[in-house]
Amino acid sequence: MEEQKVKKWLAGVGTGILAVFLLTACGSGQTSGDTNEGNESSTKIIQVTTTTGQVADVLKNVGGDQVEVTSLMGPGVDPHLYQASQGDIQKLNNADMIFYNGLHLEGKMGEIFEKMSEDKTIVAVGESIPEALLLAADGDSNAHDPHVWFNIQAWIHAVDTVEEELSKQSPENEELFKDNAANYKQELEEMDQYAKEQIQTIPDESRVLVTAHDAFAYFGHAYGLDVMGLQGLSTDSEYGLKDVQGLVDTLVERNIKAVFVESSISEKSISAVVEGAKKQGHDVVIGGELFSDAMGEEGTEEGTYIGMFKHNVDTIVSSLK
Template sequence: MNMTTVSGFWKMSAAVALLGIMLTVSACANTEKTSTSTEKEIKVTTTVGMITDIVENVGSTHVKVTGLMNAGVDPHLYKASQGDIKKLDDAQIIFYNGLHLEGKMVEILEKMGKQKPTVAVSDKIDRKVLRSGAEMETEYDPHIWFNVKHWMKATEQVRDSLSELDPTHKEDYKNNAAAYLVKLQELDRYATEQITLIPETSRVLVTAHDAFGYFGDAYHIQVKGLQGISTASEYGSKDVSQLRDFLVEKKVKAVFVESSVPQKSIEAVIQGAKEKGHQIQIGGELFSDAMGKAGTPEGTYVGMVRHNVDTIVNALK
């Protein structure tokens, strides 16, 4: 092998070696970038789906959200599992409704509050505009999402809490929240306009439990529930009789079942009215304490509210 060939060989070997080093460095850099990107996501744990929806809209790509309660789950009766405790432990921030909605989780949430930001989305709402929840172990009705204006305040609470925890992306949280609030303003107008399509004498919403009080106040429809504000409250034959007589007297033609409450309770009222000669139909299923399944329109807060409004209007107008 002459000197020219040897020289060329070593140059080629050096080039190959250099290329290998560059590829290795590049691969490491990409791995590090991916790892850093993942680490920058804020780990958020939420209780009910409606709050999960806010956090996903406001936090967008900067958060990784884990919700504890899925479609059809009743938050009043929900008990945290060991898996849930781990999800709460792993979170950097926790969002819950407050006002005793998550009644059986109060002790756990209080404990978490001593370790990390644990935020009730209801905190920004002026207590003067809240309904009484005297029959529960709380002062107020927790079903605040049924007045869209209240849920706008909840959105602001999430925005501010994420901004405080992660000031680097404060502007993004502000812009995302602004865009979501526009959607909620449109939703509020939609609900107001649609309910007016129901004749005033027919604006009576009867459900299994008294979850729709804020909805009634906001959109001017009378609301009656067989059970109280919490599904943990018991109902008896007297409650069934009183609601039955109300339906017969007012000639209400439809009542509604709820996705997170057994249907049998409201069926007893329907049967009682029938025995009195008054026919009542089930006007449809409403989403009260839980949204619909993920991936469906009702699996979002906006879609859930629109579904409820449309179902009520179609049955009563």
């Protein structure tokens, strides 16, 4: 197709269709696994593209120096609403492997992954977790809550999946990936124990976690907190005055003193809840900012999965204790 005709045709299509077209039009770029003809094959750095920072962190820890990881969604980015840019499509195209959360977290990118799976390894790590550890989505028994990283025991299965898939891609590094995965899982177990011990210091009646959207069900299930979100599992869902008032009534009835904002969501919704409670004579403070669908800035403690998790635990405990 001539370039001018392509431009005219693209002008009439939506973002999603454009993305899929670009995948097929661009073709796969040269990957790190390519070798010069006639030369012996040598170990090549695996080029990996991920969606969320949580998934990227697993790849970095398990892959070590044998993997170069590019994450599409940085700090403050909401994966529920994310739409891939042309630059993102190129990063996906250039990758040897693609890892994403799945379970409809990256809802607007599903069509892209389906198309690209014809040409390369694409792994939805959340969908490798045993169903017994998954929580059902509200109102839909056939769907699951995608925020699986907030149950460390469930997330460990994602680590196993990453190790397995990397070993298939680079069998010569299988032992390295196994050792890295084992070390990382040990750190996760220690963080899991830390979270359990810290949450236990909160009085029973105060173990109520109120956030902007329902991202913390796995966290509450794992550590014994009642979790309430103004919006549903996806930030794409809308909320109204009735939802705000219902949450305000709960805060007043249960004498809940703190609510939390999220790094990837506007404070507007939670501020409405705080103001609503104040009108009823009940003072509620914002207990701090939690990382839900996105992690912190790269290079900071909160820019790692374990650092993010610890920040959330410490913030929750200090506000509710």
